[in-house]
Amino acid sequence: MSQTTTDDVLAPLRRVFANDAAKVAVMYIAIWVVFYAFGNHLGYGNSGMLSLVRRVTFLAAVYGIVVLALNIQWGYAGLFNIGVAGFMAVGAYTVAMLSSPPAGSPPGLGLPLPIGVLGGILAATLVGLVAALPALRLKADYLAIVTVAISEIIRITYNSPAFSDVTGGARGFGNLPTSPVETLLLQDPTSPASEATSLGETVFSFAAEYGISQFAVVNTLYTVGVLLVLLVVYLLLERAGKSPYGRVLKAIREDETAAQSLGKDTQNFKVRAFALGCGLMGLAGIVWFAMGPRASVTPQTFRPNITFYIFIALIIGGAGSNTGSVLGGALFASLLFEAPPMIRSIIQETFQVSANPGNLIEALIPIASGNLAPLGGFLLNNIDSLRFIGMGILLVVLIQRKPDGLLGARKETAAGVPLTADTRPDTGRADADAAAVDGGETDE
């Protein structure tokens, strides 16, 4: 028995690290290398370099978490939730209300952070259930309408002056909880410039040798923490997906009537998948917006466009694949948010583009006389808006050419044991299941 349980523990780990982990690691390392090269080219120092890499890693990781959460709903079960932003808002606002210091404005309850985080996840789950229970009985389209509506209702409620004593109204929840990193390293966690604790002293003095500020250290460690959360969420969903549970979700996505006719209570499975996804979206909202380097809990933060970014990231990675979700989140966040400003700086520095036409017409007319510089300058200066056009084109191309996603596969098998090779007991291959596991992997 103990033999088999060690196998059971090791087999998924082996499987995870055999290829999927390698894919994720390669993607992250590639992103780091590219951004290191950007920073190097632009002559960043240690501190600037760290903050650049840290920023892209943070975004990649939070996108990974929320894309994973959407993947269990849409990728696995086919539940079309376009209210992602709303569920993240519930998580972030709830943790702020529960765990912020009572002295600030708007006042929090000052509860310990773990309770606040748990509360935020539960609140997002509950709101998800309230939205889903009636809508899941109907067709998929209705769920989509209900979720986008509830997301907006949530945002508008938080925005409303009527509740501004509790939510901060349109200004947002300014009084945010301190992150665990701040609590550990700083004597007064609410002020980033405060005296360090004894542990903080050691860490900060070590970092100072490389010219890295106290502020950067806190943010970097927080980002490492977010990566750990991503890892935990990934392993959780990977297990949930590669199990009979995930198999039923896939069956519901493919043909709900068929799943019912095989004795599956599909309603029950859908509700559980939706609740799990919403809870994890709440968690993503917490680590992304309620604390850390991008902390900002305002109604404007949770506009619907963020939901669509998350969908694009999932489509890039490949709906239905957890690894693809992590990869898609990382690729999307780095390509769309962090790379364009870098590329602009590099091009401007290399080609000395100084032209700055006021509008597209002024940029286009000089082309007639063979002068491309104004157009180049125009494009570079408007890269912030233009990248969304690029993203749109990418999305269209992806859906036409690679509907399964750039990196992942919608068709990953959902089972607790490998199904990719001939695993029949009587073929003599699978006597020891470890052999079957290896066989299953190498044959892929």
Added chain:
Amino acid sequence: MSEDDAPSVADADIPDDVDVPEDVEPETMDSDVEESAKTVPRSVPLRVEGLRKEFGGITAVDGATFAVEEGSLTGLIGPNGAGKSTTFNCITGVHEADAGDVYFRGEEISGEQPHDIVERGLVRTFQIARQLGEMTVLENVMLAPGGQQGESITRSVLPGTRGRVVAQERELREKAWETLEFFELDHLATEYAGNLSGGQRKLLELARALMTDPSVLLLDEPFAGVNPTLEEKLLDRIHDLREQGLTFLLVEHDMDLIMQNCEHVIVMHQGRVLDEGPPERIKNNEEVIEAYLGGEV
């Protein structure tokens, strides 16, 4: 209304109104047992009484009453629009009947959810195979069995219970391979179901239904679009399974196939049971020929 047809059914020596002691649970004694004075050789796992279903102004099933005997291969025939598929849908909970009752092993199951009915052991396949295209054949088959521990998220995820889930998965995979071998689909196990041919999909659908461990199988045109070789294979499997004690109710348009393989045939026409009995009787029933072949023989 629905009783109009009753005489023609009743004068046949079919024990359709007889419920049988063996499988009857005590709590169901109240309604049926008074009538079951006669003793009959075999029990009746599935009984449909006065089933009625309307879609808008169309009455698809109009008071159908019949029974399926334990271990039989019963054919359900009738022209297009006779209400066969709707009857199936009402029996298996896909549609809710407007009137009438369905009894399974003596218990009323009308209005139950499809998944509850499957748990009782009454399982159906579809006229157009509902393969789960982006899942492999093996996954399709492993999906079906009930009582899978890993269908709980917590049990699948938590380290303490994951081991048991994996162990059950391993057993399941073994059983799935056996079933695939039985249907000679094992060479396609790792293929995506969407890539299978029409006939193979029908085999897969039956294999999958079988994995739910049913006692009665309702097959909706399992041979439609299946080539003769594969049809033969499918029929062999059905006969094998009957020998193991399974009961089949079969919707089929191929008269020869029904007459050669079924021991009992139910004919539906315009939502009602026109006649039922052994194939010889049905073959010689003028009314059936009229209804089924539009009067031309």
